[in-house]
Amino acid sequence: MAGFVQIIEFQTSRIEEIEQLGRPSRTEGGTPATFRRIVATADRDRPGTYFTIVDFDSYESAMENSNRPETSEFAAKMAALCDGPLIFRNLDVLWEDTGEGSDNG
Template identity: 45%
Template sequence: MPNFIQTVTYSTTRIDEVRALGEDLRERRMAAGDGPKPISVSVCADRDTPNRYTTVIEFASYEDAMANSGHPATAEFAQQMGKLCDGPPSFVNLDVLDQNRY
C-alpha cells in the first residue's frame, strides 16, 4: 500500500508527447534499477476542462518520493515536460491516511 501520493496537474495540447516522455522515464528507471521508484503512476484527463491533466504518483513513503524527485532522470523528465506544458504544473503532496479497495 502506498503511504505517500504526489499529484501533478498541468495543461498541455501535447499529451501524447508527455505520455511518451513518461514511458521513456519509466523504462530507463526500470532498466537502471537504481533508487526508489513509484509504486504506480496514473495519467488522468480532466473531463470538464480540455487539455488539463493530473498525474497521480504513488510511493511507498515520502522519503522514496523525495529520493525519486532528486534523481537526475526525474529532473531531466521534469525539464522536458515543462517545455511541453502550457504553463507551470502544480504539485500536491499527500500522506495516505486510509486506503480502501472495493
C-alpha cells in the same frame, strides 16, 4: 501512515508528446523505481488539463525519486511541453480501501 501520493496537475496542447516522453521506463538500466504506481489522467471537465498521480510507499521514497537526475531531466522536458506551470500536490495517505474482500451484497 499508509503511504504518500504526489499529484502533478498540468495543462498542455501537446499531450501526445508528453505521453511519448513518459512511455519508456525512466529507470531502464538504472536503479529500481521508488514509486508503486503512476496513473496518467485527463480532466473531462477541463479539456487540456491533466493529472499524473504517483503512489509511493512513503514521503522519503518520493523525495528519493525527486532527487534523481533522471527525474529532474524528465520534469524539465515535460514542463517544456506544457502551456503553464506544473502544480504539485504532496499528500500523506491517511487510509485506503482497495475494495478487495468487501461484502457488496
